[in-house]
Amino acid sequence: MATKPKIAICWLGGCGGCDEAVVDLNEAVLQVADAVEFVLWPVAMDFKYHHVEGMKDKEIALSIINGHVRNCDHEEVARLLRQKSQLILAFGACACFGGTPGLANFTTKEDIFNWVYRDAPTVVNPKGNYPQPKCKVDGKELTLPEFYGQVYALSQIIDVDYYLPGCPPPPDLIASAVNAVLAGKLPPRGSTLAPHKALCDTCERNKTKPPRIALKDIKRIHEVEANPDTCFLAQGILCLGPATRSGCGDVCMKINIPCRGCFGPVEGVKDAGSKFISALASMLDVEDERQVRELVDKLDDLAGYLYRFSAPVSTLVRKRV
Amino acid sequence: MSNFEPKLVCFSCKFGWGYLGDEAELTAQIKNWIPIICSGKVDAAHIVDAFKGGADGVLILGCPEGDCHYQDGNFEARKRVYLLRRVLSSYGIEPERVRIVLSTDPEGKQIPNYVREMSEALRRLGPVKRIRLPSRETAGATAKK
Numbered sequence: 001m002a003t004k005p006k007i008a009i010c011w012l013g014g015c016g017g018c019d020e021a022v023v024d025l026n027e028a029v030l031q032v033a034d035a036v037e038f039v040l041w042p043v044a045m046d047f048k049y050h051h052v053e054g055m056k057d058k059e060i061a062l063s064i065i066n067g068h069v070r071n072c073d074h075e076e077v078a079r080l081l082r083q084k085s086q087l088i089l090a091f092g093a094c095a096c097f098g099g100t101p102g103l104a105n106f107t108t109k110e111d112i113f114n115w116v117y118r119d120a121p122t123v124v125n126p127k128g129n130y131p132q133p134k135c136k137v138d139g140k141e142l143t144l145p146e147f148y149g150q151v152y153a154l155s156q157i158i159d160v161d162y163y164l165p166g167c168p169p170p171p172d173l174i175a176s177a178v179n180a181v182l183a184g185k186l187p188p189r190g191s192t193l194a195p196h197k198a199l200c201d202t203c204e205r206n207k208t209k210p211p212r213i214a215l216k217d218i219k220r221i222h223e224v225e226a227n228p229d230t231c232f233l234a235q236g237i238l239c240l241g242p243a244t245r246s247g248c249g250d251v252c253m254k255i256n257i258p259c260r261g262c263f264g265p266v267e268g269v270k271d272a273g274s275k276f277i278s279a280l281a282s283m284l285d286v287e288d289e290r291q292v293r294e295l296v297d298k299l300d301d302l303a304g305y306l307y308r309f310s311a312p313v314s315t316l317v318r319k320r321v
Numbered sequence: 322m323s324n325f326e327p328k329l330v331c332f333s334c335k336f337g338w339g340y341l342g343d344e345a346e347l348t349a350q351i352k353n354w355i356p357i358i359c360s361g362k363v364d365a366a367h368i369v370d371a372f373k374g375g376a377d378g379v380l381i382l383g384c385p386e387g388d389c390h391y392q393d394g395n396f397e398a399r400k401r402v403y404l405l406r407r408v409l410s411s412y413g414i415e416p417e418r419v420r421i422v423l424s425t426d427p428e429g430k431q432i433p434n435y436v437r438e439m440s441e442a443l444r445r446l447g448p449v450k451r452i453r454l455p456s457r458e459t460a461g462a463t464a465k466k
Binding site: 152156274280281284286289292293304306319320321 | 364414
C-alpha cells in the first residue's frame with residue numbers, strides 16, 4: 001500500500017460533472033483504484049481536509065482539481081493541494097479556463113448579490129440581509145467563505161502542471177492522462193493533455209463545408225431544425241468549432257448541437273473569442289455596415305457566446321466598472 | 322484626470338495612407354503608429370492585445386470602400402470592428418475606443434489630425450481600467466476587490 005502513488009481528486013467551484021466523468025471510466029476506475037491510493041475525493045470518499053494538512057509537502061503524486069476559484073475556501077484548498085502535491089492537473093473547463101461560471105465576469109459581484117438576495121422575483125428577504133463573511137448569532141461568530149470580485153481559473157491562483165479541458169473531459173483523455181502519470185510518460189509541464197488542432201479538423205461534417213462560407217443570416221440552434229450531417233456554419237448556425245481545440249470526441253456534433261467551446265482555444269492561442277470574431281466577420285456575406293448590424297444585433301449576448309467557457313482566461317479577463 | 326494623456330494605437334494601410342509622405346517625420350509626430358499592408362491584416366486579437374498592453378484606444382485607417390488592393394480587406398476589418406465593439410462593451414470598454422476610417426491620404430498629413438481628434442475623445446473617456454490578476458502569494462488580498 002505504501003508504495004502506491006497517492007492521488008487526490010478535488011472540486012472547487014464545480015458542478016460535480018467532472019467527478020462524475022471520472023466515475024464514468026467504469027471498470028477502468030477500479031483498475032486505477034488498484035494502482036493508486038486515494039487520499040482525498042470529497043464527492044466519493046470520506047477523507048477530510050485535515051488529513052491532507054497532516055501530510056508531508058509533495059507527498060501526493062497527483063492532485064486532479066476541477067472547478068473554478070471564486071471564494072477564499074476554493075483558494076485555500078487549491079493552495080493546500082499545491083503544497084502537498086508533486087503534480088497538479090487542472091481538470092475540466094472550469095479549472096482550465098473558468099468555465100461557464102466564468103460568464104459571471106461579465107457582471108459584478110454587487111450586481112450578482114443584488115439580483116440573488118434582493119431583485120429576483122422569487123426572493124423573499126424583508127430584512128434585506130446579504131451574506132457576510134462574518135456575523136454574530138446568539139453571541140457566536142459564524143463565518144462564510146468570502147466571495148471574490150471575479151471568477152478565476154486555477155492557474156491564476158496556483159501553479160498548474162497540466163491541463164485537461166472539457167465540460168467534462170471525455171473518458172479516453174482522462175484514462176490516457178492518468179496512465180501517463182502512472183507510467184511517468186508526461187509531456188513538458190504546462191501542456192494541455194489533448195490534441196492541438198481545431199475541432200473542425202476532426203469534425204465529420206467538415207466535408208460538407210463549402211469552399212467559402214457566406215452567411216446571409218445567422219441562426220441559433222434552438223431557432224431551426226438543423227441538418228444532422230451538414231456543417232453548422234454552412235447552415236448559418238453559430239458553431240465555435242473553428243476556434244476550439246479538438247479532443248472532445250465530437251460528442252455535441254453527434255447529437256446535432258454546435259460546438260460551444262468547452263475545450264478552449266487551440267494550441268498557441270490565448271483568446272479564442274477574438275479569433276472567432278475574425279473568422280465570423282469573414283463569413284458574413286453582407287454589402288455594408290447596416291447589413292452587418294442587422295445580422296449581428298440579433299445575437300443578444302455575443303461576448304457570452306464567444307467566451308462561454310473562457311472569459312476569466314481571456315485577454316480582457318472581466319468587465320470593468 | 323486633466324493631465325491624462327491617452328495612449329492611442331494607430332494602424333494604417335500603406336496602400337492608402339502616407340506612402341508619399343516622409344515616414345520619419347510622420348513617425349515622429351504620431352506615437353504608436355503601425356503602418357501595415359492592408360487594414361484587413363488587423364486581427365481582433367491584435368486590438369484586444371493593444372488594450373491589454375495599456376492602450377486607451379485603437380484607430381484603424383483603411384482604404385476607401387471598394388478600393389482595397391486585396392479585394393475587400395478593408396471591409397473585412399470594418400466587419401471585425403463592428404463585432405469587436407459589441408464584445409468590448411461587455412468587458413466595460415466603451416465601443417468608441419475602437420474606430421475605423423476608410424479613406425485615403427497618400428501624403429499622410431491627415432493621419433496626425435485623426436489621431437489628435439480621437440485622442441481628444443479618449444481624453445474625455447478617461448483611461449481604460451486595468452485589471453490586475455493576483456500574484457501567487459497574495460491572491461486572496463487582491464481577489465477580494
